[in-house]
Amino acid sequence: MALRHKPRSALQRSGWVPIPFNRTILVSLAGPADLDRVEPLLAALHRERLSFLFIPGAEDVKQALIARFGDDAVIAPPWNNRLSSQAFLLTSRARLLVTLGAIDALPKSLLREAYLMGIGVAAVAADESEIDTPAAELLGFVDLWLPQAPPLEGVLTAKGVAPDRIAVLADASSLAPQSPALNRINFLMARRPPARNPLQTLIAGWLDNSTGRRILGLRAERIETLTDLKATLNQPQTILCLGNGPSSEDPALAQHPYDCLFRVNHRWATRGLYADPQVVFTGQKRTLFALRSKPIFAFQTRRAEALLVTHQIFNPFCRHMRFVTLERLDILGGLDWDGVRPTNGATMLAAAVALAPKRLVISGIDLFEDPAGAYPGDTATPNDYVVVHERTSELDFILETLEKYEGELVILSKPLAEKWEARSR
Known part of the structure; x- marks a missing residue:
């Protein structure tokens, strides 16, 4: 034995x-x-x-x-x-x-x-x-x-x-x-992991220095402003924001054409639906090399930027990438990023609202309240937030974000739609 x-x-x-x-x-x-x-x-x-x-x-x-x-x-x-x-x-x-x-x-x-x-x-x-x-x-x-x-x-x-x-x-x-x-x-x-690795500290310094950014640009090129991001995406008029919840595969999505697709992390990549996004919002190292398409990656904070860029430029499985850091765009407000924080799905919505398209379609943001479970085809994952996120603060952030949007809003995620309707009364 x-x-x-x-x-x-x-x-x-x-x-x-x-x-x-x-x-x-x-x-x-x-x-x-x-x-x-x-x-x-x-x-x-x-x-x-x-x-x-x-x-x-x-x-x-x-x-x-x-x-x-x-x-x-x-x-x-x-x-x-x-x-x-x-x-x-x-x-x-x-x-x-x-x-x-x-x-x-x-x-x-x-x-x-x-x-x-x-x-x-x-x-x-x-x-x-x-x-x-x-x-x-x-x-x-x-x-x-x-x-x-x-x-x-x-x-x-x-x-x-x-x-x-x-x-x-x-x-x-x-x-x-x-x-x-x-x-x-x-x-x-x-908390976000503190930058204690000397190499990560070095890269963080280069990211705040024009000469350093030119060197890093050989492997990781940053989009600097919201205007630049909008131009890179060809001035999108309809943005489809898909989270990873069950409604991200709602057949009703076929009735909503779009010219720009936002997604979160990489769980969706093996499902074969809506798998060619223009922007992917993530804080996961694995996402950087799991996707074979070449989306723009969106990171929440400067600290996440330093961690993920350091990983990307020294990982031979990662290709050249373009990225944007939402904290640098000044669209997320004064959040405590060292504690419980919004999900990448929530900050995806904040970026979409800041780009001000004429039409915004949201699905897959099911708040872990869909009876079908946490994710499409997944009955094993508990239908709940991970420890770095919290239900009440997440919902408050999303609803306050959507209140800033002035265009046509379509929400196919039933749990979110119900809460938005109650908020709007």
């Missing part, structure tokens, strides 16, 4: 985790005592579109986790090197890394790469020994300390940890909805 698991274990140690369906929270448990401590945290962090993957620090912990969550939810940590750690974090689709017990139970390289990639690291500390052990460098890789006793807060501050990186878990109420600790953890999962 042990021999049968060796190939899988070796793959995981080299960083190749079986790619999970959902984004994940990685949970490291150093010893048996951490098994009881983790339960309130798991309950507080449960989301329909998030999964947990557990990294045990001992064999008895591993067996207890397998008995509780199943073999597929328990993974071996990667080897302590940069490439294995990067592959591990990418293939596991990690949104957050939580440690219970001493953080040096994890490979140092894994903590460092999570920090550099902007994946939030939260450390739960039960006593002073779990704070004293780590080297100073490891302490710096932790974005949020969660001491389970108030006196530990003083120990952390004495070690130079800033107060805004500490949230005490004194009792069960510390993880209640809207509690400071849970709000901080949710922020770590929702």
